[in-house]
Every structure is written in C-alpha cells, then in structure tokens.
Amino acid sequence: MKTPVLCAVTAALAIGMTSAQAGDASAGETLYAEACAQCHGPKARGMASFPSLAGNDEEFIVSRLEQYRAGEKVGPNSGLMIPNAADLSDADIANLATYISTRFQ
C-alpha cells in the first residue's frame, strides 16, 4: 500500500515545485509595464539598442536577471540592467520570467 502514498506525495511535490517555479504572470505583467516596457517595448520586440525579449524561455530570463541582480556584467547594456535588477526579489524574477516567456513567444 506504499505505492499510492508515494505517488500522491510525488504528485504533491511536483505541483508545489511547479507553482514555485512558475511565477504569477499577472504580477509579472504589472512589473514589466513599470520597469521593462519603456526600453524593451510593450511587446518586448526591442527598440534601438535595447534587445528583443521575445522567444526567450523562462529559465533563460531567470538566469539573466539573477546575473544582473548579482552585479554581473552581461553585454553592453549592463550599466542599465544591473541597477534595474538590484532590488528584484526571487518572486519578482519568477513573475517577470513567467510573463515574458508566455506572453511574448
């Protein structure tokens, strides 16, 4: 009788992990409009020197934002991205990554 219990636990863990990794797209949308859209554009297609964000997956966006938050220089716009990312929480990053990766394919 152990198997069903284990399965249930595994399923619960999987659900829990999924909801922890997948951020709140609605919160991400709000934050994107406030902090990102002025340079990357409302459709994340990029403008002038600011790159398009469309087509990036969630993991990539989380990774980049964590690098900028840590003060790591990645590319020619780091001077702008590092201070912009400095105060982002883990939840903020997850929310942005979920919104950007799902909204802008």
Next chain:
Amino acid sequence: MAQTLSTRSFGVIAGSVLIASLPITAYSASDPPSLSHTTVLSNLENPWDMAFLPDGTMFFTEKCRGLSVRLPDGDVNNLLGMSDTDNFATTADDLFCEGQAGMNGVAIDPDFSENQTIYVYSASKMSDPPTNRVLRLQLNSDLSETSNRTDIVEEIPYKVEASDHPFGGPGAHNGGRIRFSPDDGYLYVTTGDNHNSELPQSGDTLGSKVLRIDRDGEPAPENADATPEGFDPRIFTYGHRNVQGIAFHPETAQPYVTEHGPWHTDEVNALVAGGNSGWDPRPNMAGRGDCPDDYCGYQPNQNEGMDPEERADYMPMTDTETYPDAMEPVWDNNGRSQGISSAAFLTGEQWGAWDGRLAISFLGIGFGGTPVGQRIDILDLADEGQSVEDVTEMPAPMGSARFRALVTGPEGDLYTAAEEGAIYRITPQ
C-alpha cells in the same frame, strides 16, 4: 533586387482612427492649445522618420524594414525594403539594421512635383567595412515603386565592432536625420561618433558632423569657407556626439540640432557654418588619461550612477576650455541626458502661444537617479534664438513613449513616431 508585392494592408491601421480626443489644458503661463491625437499608423517596427507631401502623403521609414509611403486615402505602399524583408516593391540586399543603425532619416526633394525624388539615410554593406549612405530615389507616378537609386554619400562611418561602453554594440551613435533647408535648399545630414574618439574633431571623416550638400551629394561651396583648412568640404559643422534631430527656424531658417548627451547634458544647438560643437572624447585630453577602448565619452565612471554635473566637469559635451570658440548650447536639459531625439518647429495660429516654438522629443533613459523622461518639450526661444526663455512639457495626449521623430505636417499638425510602433498626429484646438 527582388520585385514583390507593394501594398501593405494588413497589420496597419491604414485609416486615421481616432482613439482619443482629450481636450487638455497645458500649463504654460500664456495660452497654449488644447490637444487631441490620432493614430495614423500602428503595428510598425521601430518607425524612425517621416516626410510629407502637400497633399498629406507621408513617406516613413522603419529601422529594420525600410521605406514605405502612406497615401492620402490611407493605403500603404512598401517601397524599398532592407535585406531579408518581404512584401516590398524592391528589396536591397546591401541595406541592413543593427543596434541604432538601419534605415533612418527620410527627406523629400524640394522639387518633388517635378522630379519625384526622395532621399533616405541607411546602413549599407555595399562597402567593406559597412557604412551609412544617403540614397537618392525616384518614385513612379502612383508612388508604388522606387527606381534610379543613386548613393550621393557613401562613407558616413558606421560602428562595426562592439566596444567596452554602455550601449556599446555595433551600430551605436549613428546619427541619421536628413532635412532640406527651406532657405539655402541644401540637404543637411546629421551623423554620430560611433564610440570612436577620433571622429568628432577630425576633418577627414564624416562622423560626428552635420553635412551640407546638394542633391548630387556635392558640398555646399560655402562650407569650405567656414571650416578649418583641410576639412572635407561637405562638412558644415563638427565636434558633435550624436545628432539625431535638425529643424530650421520658420522665420530665420537658423538650423537647430538636438544632440544626445552621455548621461548628462542633452543639447539643443544653434548651428553656425564651420562651427565646432566641442565634443572631444579622445584619451589623454583635457586632463583625462587612458579610457576603455580609447573612448572617454562616459568617463570618469561609465557603469555607475553619479552626479551629472560631476560628469560634465570631467567630460563636457561642449569643451569651451579646450575649444573657446565652440558653439555653446542654447539649452542643455538642465544638465541631464534623457535621450533627446528629434526637433520640429510649430507654426500656425492654431498653436496659440506655441506658434513659432521648437518642439523637441525624448526617447527616455533612466540612469543614476535621472528620471526616464519620455516626453515632448516645447521651447520658447529668446535672445534672437540664442537662449531658451520657457520650457513647457507637452501633455502628450497619447501618453508617454520613446518618441523618435517629430515632423510638422502640411496642415501644421505635429506628427511623432513612437518607437513602440506607431505614428501619431497631434492636433491643436
């Protein structure tokens, strides 16, 4: 050259769709107009510039797509596409976009009714290394196709390699606005420094300059009388950082440019023939030492926020100590840089107190405590155009955006391109 379809009817609001009409009372001391706006085109890709015929026909550029024209009935003909674009009457495989470069300015020949000719500024791979070029193009009678391309300027420098600077990717500091003077009839071409410290003060390159040329690309003869000996005769002014806007005073024809500053000091300059705008980011100059990739333009600290005034002291936009005769700005955005982009004079009684004033636009950039500042400002020039008496922020009826271009239309309304993908018409009431 590929011949393909020329009419774009999808993805564009071809008619003038009124999405808002907001009577707004501006807050200047006198009587500014109330404003409404119309979205002329939307779903564009990085629109960069516009130019109008008297009947309202609007030529427009998109940085990575190319040149198109919106006819008075709202139809759009895609005329000259960059490499790898579809649905243009003609595509040019040498034209490309990268960073700030691509297809930029557009201007209509003053004798268009006779010669059907227009001009565009674009990055091109026809030369090696790539350059920016000014292309002269002839339209057919129904404005559906261009032909007889002639590159009247071929060697405006383009930044090829990335460098260790903010926004240091290829295509940076690319200038790109082109306008005909209503007074002397010459074409004025604005260029940028490419993050190359040698360009601004050099007389034998066309970067960091305003050029003054005729319609064949030949120099205005008066240029050489005003510039230092040995300068390329096409140079009208030099020592600029990155000029993206130029407009001519409606009464005096005095040319004014907008010059994007390095995290401090966006400038509006009244140009004089042969003038030096005083930008010199070379290392080991004016008390500076070595700098990243031999360009001191963001020093003394190119990655951290600091007081713009301290920056200006160390690396001035207009270095009047080294160049005492340099053209000093008529306005400097209170020492801030927020990405000044374009300029156009407002004319006509419908503008009320703003009749004759200079509209300037900002892309917006927030760094080191400077507010982003996406907006259009209205400058009231004084002292015979050599200073600014009043600055009013236009209560933009369409909201804030990265305003890339300002152009006055044939009816006197103000048109602006928002890099997010729209061209708006702003109407005073």
